[in-house]
Amino acid sequence: MQVVILKDALEVANYGAKLFCQQLQIKPNSVLGLATGSTPVALYKEITSLYKQQKISFAQASSFNLDEYLGLSGDHPQSYRYFMNEQLFDHIDINKSHTHVPNGNAINPIAACQDYELAIRQAGGIDLQLLGIGRNGHIGFNEPSSSLSSRTRIKTLTQATIDDNARFFADDEYQPELSITMGIGTILESRKVMLLATGAAKAEAIKNMIEGPLSASCPASALQLHNDAVIVIDEQAATLLEHQQFYKQIEAQNQKLQQKLADLPR
Ligand code: PGA
Numbered sequence: 001m002q003v004v005i006l007k008d009a010l011e012v013a014n015y016g017a018k019l020f021c022q023q024l025q026i027k028p029n030s031v032l033g034l035a036t037g038s039t040p041v042a043l044y045k046e047i048t049s050l051y052k053q054q055k056i057s058f059a060q061a062s063s064f065n066l067d068e069y070l071g072l073s074g075d076h077p078q079s080y081r082y083f084m085n086e087q088l089f090d091h092i093d094i095n096k097s098h099t100h101v102p103n104g105n106a107i108n109p110i111a112a113c114q115d116y117e118l119a120i121r122q123a124g125g126i127d128l129q130l131l132g133i134g135r136n137g138h139i140g141f142n143e144p145s146s147s148l149s150s151r152t153r154i155k156t157l158t159q160a161t162i163d164d165n166a167r168f169f170a171d172d173e174y175q176p177e178l179s180i181t182m183g184i185g186t187i188l189e190s191r192k193v194m195l196l197a198t199g200a201a202k203a204e205a206i207k208n209m210i211e212g213p214l215s216a217s218c219p220a221s222a223l224q225l226h227n228d229a230v231i232v233i234d235e236q237a238a239t240l241l242e243h244q245q246f247y248k249q250i251e252a253q254n255q256k257l258q259q260k261l262a263d264l265p266r
Helices: 009-026 039-052 080-087 109-122 159-168 184-188 200-211 219-225 244-263
Strands: 002-006 031-034 062-065 067-069 128-131 153-156 178-181 192-197 229-234
Touching (some): 002 009, 002 244, 009 039, 009 128, 009 192, 009 229, 039 192, 062 109, 067 080, 109 153, 109 178, 192 200, 200 219, 200 229
Parallel strands (some): 031 128, 128 192, 192 229
Antiparallel strands (some): 067 178
């Protein structure tokens, strides 16, 4: 795992946006894995700004989102399809018909999960998967005890996740307790993953993911198995890491190496 510790949430968003730029420069028709939640909002703002400055284009790209609430249609304001349109897709040049979010309103949700896996495969697999992390260590809606080789499926949300997400719903509003989520096995097949986390509330999950054992108790720890995972966090989310200084040292060496490579004669 490459662990990048930055000063604050803004630096985390800017770093993430830079990685998206690099990805689309190398491969303009990249298949992007996208995430919802509070954390990516600043990243999507920065990406939108880079698009307006013509520094990034999604014209040839396609996307697959991690998850969706089961029972909400895409035009429901709390659905993740709605979130993605509002936060990103409506502001950039991506072809909306090339954006995919699991269908929370499918007549046969089990078949919809299988279709989602197939669509990812037919697109050639995900090049760069963006992730957040729940306070309980979930990625997507893969709650603790999820199989580390799970595929897209229906998952029951833990009470902790329901409580964490209650802030997005009005008091008397229906809040789903089920979701459709890419599995951990699906996520691990992405060629590169980038997990963003900010704030002290994420410190314990970050510690468990990076320095804890590989365990379904912390689904994000499965990223220890990925050969190209970058974890981008702010100082607050890093506070419980035992080897903070070492990660910073590695990153400084990485930067030096990148500079050396950039200076090579072409
Ligand atoms: P958050 O959610 O960005 O709203 O903290 C992250 C997640 O639950 O994956």
